[in-house]
Amino acid sequence: MSVDANPQAMEPESVPAKAELSQWQIIRSHPSIIIGGILLGIMILIGVIGPLFTVDPIALNPIKRLKPPQAEFFFGTDFLGRDVFARVVHGARISLVVGLAVSAIAVGIGLIIGMISGYIRVLDAIIMRIMDGLMSIPAILLAIALISLSGATLATVVIAIVVPEVPRVVRLVRSVVLTVREEPYVEAAIAAGTTLPLILYRHILPNTIAPMIVQATYICGSAMLTESILGFLGAGIPPEIPSWGNIMAEGRTYFQISPWIIFYPGIALAVTVLSVNILGDGMRDTLDPRIARKM
Amino acid sequence: MAKATPTKRPEPVLEIKGLSVTLPEGADREFAIQDISFTVGSGEIVCVVGESGSGKSVTAHTVMGLIPRKDLKPVAGEAVLNGEDLLVKSEAELRKLRGERMAMIFQEPMTALNPVMKVGDQIGEMLEIHTGMSGSERDARILEVMTDVNLPEPKKLFDTYPHQLSGGQRQRIMIAMALALEPGLLIADEPTTALDVTTQAQILVLIKDIQVRHGTGVLFITHDFGVVAEIADHVVVMQHGLVVEQGPAAQILGKPSHPYTQMLISSVPSLIPPDRPEPEVKETALQVHNLDKTYGDGGFFKKGRQVKAAQGVELVIHRGETLGVVGESGSGKSTVARCIVRLIDPTGGEIMISGQNIAGLAEKALRPYRRDVQIVFQDPYRSLNPRRTVGQSIVEGPMNFGLSHSDAVDRARELMRVVGLSPDALERFPHQFSGGQRQRICIARALAMEPKVLIADEAVSALDVSVQAQVLELLDDVRKRFDLAMLFITHDLRVAAQICDRIMVMQNGIVVEHGLTAQVYANPGHSYTEALLSAAPGRHTEFAKLA
Numbered sequence: 095m096s097v098d099a100n101p102q103a104m105e106p107e108s109v110p111a112k113a114e115l116s117q118w119q120i121i122r123s124h125p126s127i128i129i130g131g132i133l134l135g136i137m138i139l140i141g142v143i144g145p146l147f148t149v150d151p152i153a154l155n156p157i158k159r160l161k162p163p164q165a166e167f168f169f170g171t172d173f174l175g176r177d178v179f180a181r182v183v184h185g186a187r188i189s190l191v192v193g194l195a196v197s198a199i200a201v202g203i204g205l206i207i208g209m210i211s212g213y214i215r216v217l218d219a220i221i222m223r224i225m226d227g228l229m230s231i232p233a234i235l236l237a238i239a240l241i242s243l244s245g246a247t248l249a250t251v252v253i254a255i256v257v258p259e260v261p262r263v264v265r266l267v268r269s270v271v272l273t274v275r276e277e278p279y280v281e282a283a284i285a286a287g288t289t290l291p292l293i294l295y296r297h298i299l300p301n302t303i304a305p306m307i308v309q310a311t312y313i314c315g316s317a318m319l320t321e322s323i324l325g326f327l328g329a330g331i332p333p334e335i336p337s338w339g340n341i342m343a344e345g346r347t348y349f350q351i352s353p354w355i356i357f358y359p360g361i362a363l364a365v366t367v368l369s370v371n372i373l374g375d376g377m378r379d380t381l382d383p384r385i386a387r388k389m
Numbered sequence: 390m391a392k393a394t395p396t397k398r399p400e401p402v403l404e405i406k407g408l409s410v411t412l413p414e415g416a417d418r419e420f421a422i423q424d425i426s427f428t429v430g431s432g433e434i435v436c437v438v439g440e441s442g443s444g445k446s447v448t449a450h451t452v453m454g455l456i457p458r459k460d461l462k463p464v465a466g467e468a469v470l471n472g473e474d475l476l477v478k479s480e481a482e483l484r485k486l487r488g489e490r491m492a493m494i495f496q497e498p499m500t501a502l503n504p505v506m507k508v509g510d511q512i513g514e515m516l517e518i519h520t521g522m523s524g525s526e527r528d529a530r531i532l533e534v535m536t537d538v539n540l541p542e543p544k545k546l547f548d549t550y551p552h553q554l555s556g557g558q559r560q561r562i563m564i565a566m567a568l569a570l571e572p573g574l575l576i577a578d579e580p581t582t583a584l585d586v587t588t589q590a591q592i593l594v595l596i597k598d599i600q601v602r603h604g605t606g607v608l609f610i611t612h613d614f615g616v617v618a619e620i621a622d623h624v625v626v627m628q629h630g631l632v633v634e635q636g637p638a639a640q641i642l643g644k645p646s647h648p649y650t651q652m653l654i655s656s657v658p659s660l661i662p663p664d665r666p667e668p669e670v671k672e673t674a675l676q677v678h679n680l681d682k683t684y685g686d687g688g689f690f691k692k693g694r695q696v697k698a699a700q701g702v703e704l705v706i707h708r709g710e711t712l713g714v715v716g717e718s719g720s721g722k723s724t725v726a727r728c729i730v731r732l733i734d735p736t737g738g739e740i741m742i743s744g745q746n747i748a749g750l751a752e753k754a755l756r757p758y759r760r761d762v763q764i765v766f767q768d769p770y771r772s773l774n775p776r777r778t779v780g781q782s783i784v785e786g787p788m789n790f791g792l793s794h795s796d797a798v799d800r801a802r803e804l805m806r807v808v809g810l811s812p813d814a815l816e817r818f819p820h821q822f823s824g825g826q827r828q829r830i831c832i833a834r835a836l837a838m839e840p841k842v843l844i845a846d847e848a849v850s851a852l853d854v855s856v857q858a859q860v861l862e863l864l865d866d867v868r869k870r871f872d873l874a875m876l877f878i879t880h881d882l883r884v885a886a887q888i889c890d891r892i893m894v895m896q897n898g899i900v901v902e903h904g905l906t907a908q909v910y911a912n913p914g915h916s917y918t919e920a921l922l923s924a925a926p927g928r929h930t931e932f933a934k935l936a
């Protein structure tokens with residue numbers, strides 16, 4: 095075959111229909127994404143517009159303290175006569191803000207450190223030993239220590255939860271980078287004189303996106319739990335702010351006579367974390383080609 | 390198809406009659422295999438040949454009952470083993486038949502063996518499941534079959550793990566496992582493809598020998614006509630799930646009647662180098678002097694084991710000529726290539742390009758010289774970033790060197806024509822191309838840098854034989870057209886014979902022989918070269934050429 099002869103002769107092959115599945119079709123075949131997405135969407139909606147329709151969550155009403163759920167107070171009242179429903183709705187904001195902020199910040203920082211660690215071998219050993227050190231301290235202990243050093247505000251709580259999450263992200267990104275950097279197309283880019291930042295951005299970064307999205311959902315769920323645990327232990331967000339952890343912490347003493355104070359924020363927390371995890375599972379199934387192929 | 394008038398074929402062990410297997414919906418064709426019929430006689434080796442996607446492996450796996458029945462459904466025909474139709478058997482019945490009446494060996498012995506189990510025990514497992522032998526009887530039988538496959542010191546090897554054995558020994562263990570129960574049918578699915586050529590020759594001799602001694606019927610799947618020529622009694626040629634031709638080996642290889650078979654067989658490169666004019670010595674493009682690469686310098690605390698991947702390698706390539714580097718795996722041929730491209734740092738020596746020694750240059754100082762040396766890799770499926778369009782991949786390099794985007798795209802379009810692809814395909818993603826097309830794109834990407842030296846690292850090894858011939862032709866064509874110096878790295882002596890002006894033979898990191906291709910092939914000067922040449926499968930067979 096002469097190479098000049100009719101270059102049009104070699105059209106790329108038609109691709110089997112299977113490869114042309116749109117993003118939407120893939121998502122549709124995974125009901126867990128839809129279920130998780132809808133549940134999470136509802137929780138976000140409650141967090142965003144819910145507070146507009148409730149009474150003041152910190153208004154005291156000592157006469158109506160410890161009332162069981164009724165028409166006036168859907169979820170009852172707590173020991174200071176505050177409306178538990180209003181407090182739970184407001185708490186959704188805190189939990190979601192903490193969850194989303196922690197996952198965004200942890201993934202962002204972890205991505206950068208992980209790519210550097212995975213690609214630049216000299217720094218790898220140093221960075222990974224620091225990460226090992228961080229991981230060896232229990233996350234809750236580390237968070238409590240950080241908060242007691244800097245004082246409890248929403249920002250410090252977020253930072254305190256981010257710090258122990260970062261090493262997990264770094265490890266994951268690093269492992270992806272280590273496999274991708276050996277790919278011939280990365281070597282071809284090196285041979286073509288592409289600079290290091292461009293190689294990382296063009297050829298390495300896109301490969302980390304899928305595992306990162308999945309990891310981010312799990313971090314989001316666990317951050318919300320950690321925030322509640324910190325609140326429950328009294329080490330979290332200041333008690334006057336109605337976060338789910340705080341509400342439960344305050345209801346603890348009254349659990350036997352008025353269980354609704356703990357029950358409703360507990361349900362809200364469970365549903366939110368569950369929705370995020372279901373969403374994460376669904377995304378893992380669609381984004382991980384090894385699992386997706388078996389579908 | 391000319392019905393082969395059989396020269397008295399033996400009693401069939403396996404009869405496949407009108408077998409059709411469907412592919413899952415949405416695949417590119419309806420049937421994986423369609424209405425195929427052939428037989429395997431006892432004491433006969435039947436080779437099923439075909440290119441990738443021809444359905445040869447599906448055929449073997451259907452017989453073994455190893456296909457996922459959910460996706461691949463046998464819808465018609467029968468596969469009869471000793472008078473019993475395998476397709477109607479239950480899973481439990483099949484399990485009993487596998488091992489006792491039919492056995493299979495696979496391409497990659499490392500993954501086919503259990504890495505955490507001693508090889509002797511793995512052979513013993515077959516006996517334990519299928520027979521009521523006592524422990525000592527089993528051990529005796531295991532040693533017997535290990536001796537049967539010519540493993541040295543079976544007693545010692547009994548207690549080794551797969552990773553402690555060589556590739557050839559592992560494949561012998563697989564064969565011993567398959568033969569432990571003396572099955573009448575042995576299915577071999579590309580059993581020598583992952584092995585070095587000298588090991589391959591030994592395994593082929595072994596399979597042939599066993600088949601003669603035990604009267605086993607062998608269904609041998611391969612894509613390599615050299616291997617077919619070496620061992621086949623009867624050949625079945627498959628294409629797109631259909632049997633296009635079958636007959637005795639001599640007839641198929643010497644006088645194929647179907648155009649597809651003719652095309653396949655004429656694509657097999659000859660081991661005899663064509664007459665080439667002595668290359669005129671032009672300007673030196675690349676000179677490598679005393680190149681060393683040692684792996685494993687140890688860590689902080691321990692002195693690591695050192696592997697000398699390349700030692701004192703000398704080579705010179707002039708513009709417009711092709712230097713072939715041949716050798717088996719571990720010979721250091723890829724190490725040399727990767728040092729020259731500076732994907733790895735050489736431990737010592739000089740690499741002279743455009744009057745500059747790039748061996749020790751730091752990345753920044755090296756960058757201007759990067760464009761002079763380009764490389765095409767073996768695996769076309771991993772050489773292109775799946776997330777970037779073909780165009781983006783091709784223009785990346787030139788734009789690194791300051792070419793504007795529109796100029797780079799113009800050059801890419803031009804090069805797509807040069808490599809025989811439509812320039813409109815630049816917008817597409819790699820997964821929309823076949824392996825051969827992708828390799829053309831990789832060549833275009835390398836050419837876009839306007840290199841002086843093009844390195845082809847096993848660039849045609851992963852391709853089907855007909856595609857391989859086209860890509861080889863393309864490589865030779867661009868070498869002439871752009872006056873390139875080409876370093877052609879391959880393990881395949883047939884390919885090297887056809888394309889290289891000079892040949893360098895490497896063994897264990899050392900260049901053992903170097904000379905003009907015709908000379909090296911006619912009068913090998915080193916015993917290793919001689920061993921390589923005499924191990925090349927099908928060297929005594931004259932393959933039919935297209936008229």
